[in-house]
Amino acid sequence: MNNGSQPFRSPARQRLNSVWLALILLMSTLAAGFPSRDTHAETSLPFEEFIESLWPEARDKFGVSRATFDTAIKGLKPDLSLPDLAVEGQTRQVRQAEFTRAPSEYLDSAYLGRLSSTGRGLANKYKAQLDQIESRFGVERAIVLAIFGRETAFGAYTPPHDAIRVLATQAWTGRRKERFHDEFLYALKLLEQGVPRAKMRASWAGAMGLTQFLPSEFFSHTHDFGGDGYADLFDSVPDALASAARQLKNHGWIRDLEWGYEIVIPQTADCAMEGPDGARTFQEWIGLGFRRVGGRPWPDGIANSQAYLMSPAGAHGPSFLVTDNFKAIREYNTSDLYATFVGNLADRIRGGGNFATPWRPIGPQKTAIIRAVQEGLKARGHPITVIDGFIGSNTRREAGQFQRSNGMTVDCWPSETLVRKLSPN
Numbered sequence: 075m076n077n078g079s080q081p082f083r084s085p086a087r088q089r090l091n092s093v094w095l096a097l098i099l100l101m102s103t104l105a106a107g108f109p110s111r112d113t114h115a116e117t118s119l120p121f122e123e124f125i126e127s128l129w130p131e132a133r134d135k136f137g138v139s140r141a142t143f144d145t146a147i148k149g150l151k152p153d154l155s156l157p158d159l160a161v162e163g164q165t166r167q168v169r170q171a172e173f174t175r176a177p178s179e180y181l182d183s184a185y186l187g188r189l190s191s192t193g194r195g196l197a198n199k200y201k202a203q204l205d206q207i208e209s210r211f212g213v214e215r216a217i218v219l220a221i222f223g224r225e226t227a228f229g230a231y232t233p234p235h236d237a238i239r240v241l242a243t244q245a246w247t248g249r250r251k252e253r254f255h256d257e258f259l260y261a262l263k264l265l266e267q268g269v270p271r272a273k274m275r276a277s278w279a280g281a282m283g284l285t286q287f288l289p290s291e292f293f294s295h296t297h298d299f300g301g302d303g304y305a306d307l308f309d310s311v312p313d314a315l316a317s318a319a320r321q322l323k324n325h326g327w328i329r330d331l332e333w334g335y336e337i338v339i340p341q342t343a344d345c346a347m348e349g350p351d352g353a354r355t356f357q358e359w360i361g362l363g364f365r366r367v368g369g370r371p372w373p374d375g376i377a378n379s380q381a382y383l384m385s386p387a388g389a390h391g392p393s394f395l396v397t398d399n400f401k402a403i404r405e406y407n408t409s410d411l412y413a414t415f416v417g418n419l420a421d422r423i424r425g426g427g428n429f430a431t432p433w434r435p436i437g438p439q440k441t442a443i444i445r446a447v448q449e450g451l452k453a454r455g456h457p458i459t460v461i462d463g464f465i466g467s468n469t470r471r472e473a474g475q476f477q478r479s480n481g482m483t484v485d486c487w488p489s490e491t492l493v494r495k496l497s498p499n
């Protein structure tokens with residue numbers, strides 16, 4: 075699952091030139107207008123008392139013994155350096171990397187190329203098991219391998235945190251602490267079932283194992299491959315691959331359907347058609363003049379499948395028609411960049427996959443500017459429901475529609491220019 079702290083081989087850092095300084099000054103100004111939600115503590119109990127308050131539930135609903143509980147919490151201290159906490163006196167922390175890194179960096183072709191080479195090797199090594207996984211779950215091997223590659227670089231990366239400490243901290247004072255309450259209890263249940271604490275190394279968001287599952291997912295999506303009675307997501311590659319496939323299937327994966335296709339938007343259309351609400355059949359898209367890049371043919375049998383337009387960098391990079399399987403990947407990690415990474419890595423493992431359209435270097439996605447664009451669009455009656463400073467299909471589409479109806483260049487991308495245009499003064 076979420077693995078924002080995972081190291082990423084990024085291209086050269088953005089240089090801090092005068093344009094950036096101006097942007098930063100603008101951002102500070104914008105940020106000043108939006109009082110942070112997280113400068114006040116929402117925690118009512120001290121950490122130790124909060125953890126102890128979970129004991130009755132751990133015992134009654136999760137079958138945890140007092141001995142396991144005591145051992146797990148002995149000497150436990152919260153880790154206030156984690157991202158996404160709401161801690162008194164602490165400034166806002168950076169959230170998931172998917173929401174801050176530029177698309178051109180996140181979808182770095184060289185890194186994708188290296189991963190795909192390793193992935194092809196693993197496809198040979200685990201051919202027999204992958205045959206069975208495809209047949210059982212209907213998820214194609216390249217997709218399953220791509221999840222493994224994205225999450226832990228095929229096991230080369232071990233997350234740095236102790237899962238119990240991370241989950242206890244997030245459940246106590248995380249910005250999304252409701253979500254982590256049960257995850258902490260499921261982690262205790264894993265200990266109760268004999269998973270060694272030392273194995274339970276987690277991302278800052280509590281995901282563990284070769285394919286990064288949250289503790290609750292160990293109880294809903296795992297698959298024991300080989301029938302030794304234990305789905306070992308820490309040390310068994312076949313178990314981890316089968317479990318990733320099962321998780322995708324549980325999230326609606328459709329057999330024999332691609333995740334999506336890079337396309338060319340016709341002159342008569344633009345990026346402001348983006349988003350799941352604008353889904354049409356492939357037949358309809360093709361009728362509107364959408365075509366695959368490089369004149370590639372459409373495969374047989376997809377005419378009546380639904381797809382929606384998705385341009386993760388607005389008009390500054392490739393656009394895709396994506397299917398319900400793209401949505402299933404997003405259930406693994408709710409981010410268009412994440413799902414595009416997985417889909418593209420799968421394409422490359424199969425031997426293709428280079429983006430035909432370049433990702434232009436548009437810099438990291440600036441939370442303050444995105445937030446100002448969302449506020450401005452909402453004030454003008456656009457259907458923006460969440461002002462969160464994170465960019466997704468909805469913000470890109472509405473930005474594009476505003477640009478279109480105001481005679482601006484339609485790039486569906488938040489910018490300083492767009493903020494000024496949206497400003498009431």
Ligand SMILES: [Ca+2]
Pocket residue numbers: 298299300301302303304305306310313
């Ligand atoms: Ca097993």
